[in-house]
Amino acid sequence: MVRVDFSRLRLLVIDDNVHMRRIIRSLLHGFGAREIYEAEDGPSGLETFSQCAPEIVIIDWVLPGLDGLELTRMMRHLKTLGNAYVPIIMLTGHSERARVMAARDAGVTEFLTKPISAKGLYQRIVNVVFNPRPFIRTETYFGPDRRRNVNPNYNGPERRKGGEADVINQVPLADVVRAED
Amino acid sequence: MTKTKQEAVVVKHSDHEVITPVHELRKATTYKPPMPGQEDPVACAEEALAELSDQFPSWMGSECERLDQARKAVEQHGFNDTTRDELFRAAHDIKGEAATFGFPAVAVAAESLCRLIDLSPEMTRIPFTLVAQHVDAVCAIYREYNNSDVVEVAEALTARLRHVTDDFLLRENRDRPAALDEIGAPSVVPGKRG
Numbered sequence: 617m618v619r620v621d622f623s624r625l626r627l628l629v630i631d632d633n634v635h636m637r638r639i640i641r642s643l644l645h646g647f648g649a650r651e652i653y654e655a656e657d658g659p660s661g662l663e664t665f666s667q668c669a670p671e672i673v674i675i676d677w678v679l680p681g682l683d684g685l686e687l688t689r690m691m692r693h694l695k696t697l698g699n700a701y702v703p704i705i706m707l708t709g710h711s712e713r714a715r716v717m718a719a720r721d722a723g724v725t726e727f728l729t730k731p732i733s734a735k736g737l738y739q740r741i742v743n744v745v746f747n748p749r750p751f752i753r754t755e756t757y758f759g760p761d762r763r764r765n766v767n768p769n770y771n772g773p774e775r776r777k778g779g780e781a782d783v784i785n786q787v788p789l790a791d792v793v794r795a796e797d
Numbered sequence: 798m799t800k801t802k803q804e805a806v807v808v809k810h811s812d813h814e815v816i817t818p819v820h821e822l823r824k825a826t827t828y829k830p831p832m833p834g835q836e837d838p839v840a841c842a843e844e845a846l847a848e849l850s851d852q853f854p855s856w857m858g859s860e861c862e863r864l865d866q867a868r869k870a871v872e873q874h875g876f877n878d879t880t881r882d883e884l885f886r887a888a889h890d891i892k893g894e895a896a897t898f899g900f901p902a903v904a905v906a907a908e909s910l911c912r913l914i915d916l917s918p919e920m921t922r923i924p925f926t927l928v929a930q931h932v933d934a935v936c937a938i939y940r941e942y943n944n945s946d947v948v949e950v951a952e953a954l955t956a957r958l959r960h961v962t963d964d965f966l967l968r969e970n971r972d973r974p975a976a977l978d979e980i981g982a983p984s985v986v987p988g989k990r991g
Binding site for chain 1 (some may be wrong): 801805811812813814815816817820821822823824825826827828829831835839841843844845846848849856859860882885886889891892893894895896897898901904911926979982
């Protein structure tokens with residue numbers, strides 16, 4: 617059965633709380649990850665992102681210096697920093713709908729609310745590995761496609777013009793791998 | 798259809814581009830069976846977390862101490878960007894960590910303090926007494942956690958704190974309809990009990 621080999625992933629954890637970093641690191645080690653970088657604030661997070669080229673970033677919202685939203689926007693828009701398409705998992709104590717929407721609009725790939733659980737973190741990582749989403753660039757947005765489903769009751773204007781109006785279907789990577797096997 | 802330097806496939810439309818990046822994480826997929834004892838990664842991670850759990854009470858204690866220090870800074874210097882941010886971060890961390898540390902009832906009081914700080918349009922108008930009552934409640938619930946009735950006491954205490962906080966926030970935000978909706982929303986902190 618196809619699975620994620622965490623030992624082949626390079627991860628960056630940006631969280632100002634030493635206890636939370638320790639917990640996340642323990643969970644990632646438990647999954648089998650070996651290459652984990654850490655940063656405790658926004659500026660050092662950007663520096664580590666640039667130097668270590670992580671393949672997945674786990675980021676807290678509330679940080680000293682630059683917060684998680686600002687960091688996400690910089691990682692998406694400043695291509696000189698590194699891979700602008702990197703999957704970003706926002707792990708935060710914020711869980712209000714408005715916050716989730718703001719994170720999505722900043723370009724976050726996955727959102728995970730605290731309290732953290734092994735299952736929740738595992739599912740988010742597996743999802744970014746197996747179900748990559750295309751990126752959308754408009755005048756006001758650059759980030760993962762924000763449409764996850766088609767609402768049959770939606771009557772408003774389409775906000776994208778000239779292309780497919782509905783969800784861009786992606787073949788999950790697991791299916792691609794299976795098909796090629 | 799074009800390709801960028803990173804060889805992402807770019808499809809241009811009149812007002813947007815759809816970009817399919819090279820999926821570099823594909824290298825992390827494998828058919829190779831896991832090592833014996835590592836068949837269930839989630840169980841392995843939970844086990845790793847359990848090995849840390851002896852330290853959780855002292856970690857919770859140090860987070861409460863940090864919150865108390867932040868309260869003292871507000872008392873000494875008043876609310877400014879620095880003291881406000883440190884108080885908010887300390888309360889927000891407790892809100893997010895308390896359940897993981899085994900103290901879910903502490904999170905609710907911390908959340909009420911976060912709302913007080915976050916939803917107050919003018920920080921210098923936040924009554925220090927209300928801040929102090931929240932910090933005292935967080936620390937007391939943690940300190941008394943071994944008592945059998947701690948959850949009931951914590952719920953009663955935090956319900957009262959939230960009520961007083963809501964009264965203050967409703968007055969302060971009477972001209973801000975969007976904030977009023979948020980103030981009226983129920984608590985989203987999970988795991989009040991247990």
